[in-house]
Amino acid sequence: MPGSIRLRQDYSAPDLRRLASRSKDANQSRRLLSLAAVLDGMSRADAARIGGMDRQTLRDWVHRFNQAGPDGLFDHWSTGPASRLSDEQKAELALVVEAGPDPVVDGVVRWRRIDLQRVIKERFGVEYHERHVGRLLKKLGFSHMSARPLHPGQDAATVAAFKKNFPRALTAHIGHLPKGKPIEIWFQDEARIGQKNGIVRLWAKRGTRPRQPADQRYQNAYLFGAICPARGKGAGLALPFADTFAMQLHIDEISRHVKRGAHAVLLLDRAGWHTTEKLIVPRNMTLIFLPSRSPELNPVENVWQYLRQNWLSNRVFDTYDAIIDAACQAWNNLIDQPQTITSIGMRDWAHIGQS
Structure with missing residues (x-):
């Protein structure tokens, strides 16, 4: 058995207890109390029990205390081997x-x-x-995440200019409204939901190759969706076609969800059924078209990604009605999560001055 080690004498038992009471490190405090007990003449076994350790561990801390004083009683965790990359x-x-x-x-x-x-x-x-x-x-600061859509023919300068000039463009579009009229910023888009469905990531045991059904049929429907990120609200319709008639139904639906007394500014892309003069725009709504080939300006693109990842992918739809039911259920699930709508949809360039 190893012989006992004499404890350094430049600290008294009251000194160690005083340091223990002031220490913000619980482990250092209990070790100081054990060493104070040793200085009081208590047996090493009893002193070790005070600090919640055995005699050999107490012996190790005595060595560290003798070498470095109270600072030697802190935990010094190893940082592991040095990186092999400079x-x-x-x-x-x-x-x-x-x-x-x-x-x-x-x-x-x-x-x-x-x-x-x-x-x-x-x-x-x-x-x-x-x-x-x-x-x-x-x-290195990287994370495995989903990318926002980017059109290959996009003009980056046009997108940057649209963001920078949006407050001015907004003022120009709503200049006819009474001063102080509440303004809501809405975004709108459509997504095809169908039998030829996607497969997304899932958790599985390492070493396995999980399988998911992949339908090869082509029956589909369209989910028209719009969100107001500042309010955490949305308006959606599941329809058989994406055309002017369907778009008219959707903007009328959005109009009904605008807060009473407010005016909606609806940002949307330049699809033919959006820009046609046949649309009758509701009185409580103004349309602003996004630059061509700039899907990342529209957060509804990210809404589609969220719906597919959580409720629409890795599934087989046997009938058209099943597609409609799934699309409606996914949209309703989103509507029940206003904080998610806000998190996905808020854009600093579009919501300056809005909470």
Whole structure:
């Protein structure tokens, strides 16, 4: 058995108890109390029990206390082995991830961990396990998330100008309204819901390959949806066609959901059934058209993504009525979550001055 170790004498038992009472670290406090008990002449076994430890652990803390004083009684957790990538290499890897893969060179359209595992090995000569690549990406500030839609023919300058000038455009469109009239910002879009459905990610045991039904039939319906993010409200219709008649039904439905005494500004894309002069726009509504090829300006695009990921994908619809029922149920589920509508739909450029 190892011999007893003499405790340093420059701290008295009252000194250690005073430090324990002032310490904000519970572990340091209980170790100080154990050492104070030792200085009072208590047996090592009884002193160890005061700090919730055994005699050998108390012996280890005596060593640390003798070397570093009370500061030696703090926990010093290991940070693990040093990273095999230098800071410069990590910065280069971050640029690679942000730039995305070259489909011709890399053979993929989005980075997977296994692809980046290969890139790290080829560029830096360091071989990581695929799971560690994921941890490394999180440390570099990356997260696995859904992307917003981007039209390949988009003019970025036009989109930026629309956001910057939106307050001016809004004022021009509603200048005829009485001063102080409450204004609601709404966004509108349509989505096809049908038998040829999508498959989305799901949790499954590692090493398995889960299967989901994938229907090859083509019967479908259209879900017309509009949201007012500031109010957490929405208005939707499930219809058989996307045309002028269907759009008229939808804007009339939106009009009924506008708060009494308020005026709705409806932002929508330039589909033919949106821009036709045959539409009769309700008196409590003004239409503002988004720039062409700019789907990311319309948060309803993200609403469709949310509905598909949660309620519409990985399913088979046997009949047209089943499609309508599923579309209506998904939309109603969203309407029951006003905070989700606000979270998905709020855009700083469109809601300046609105809560």
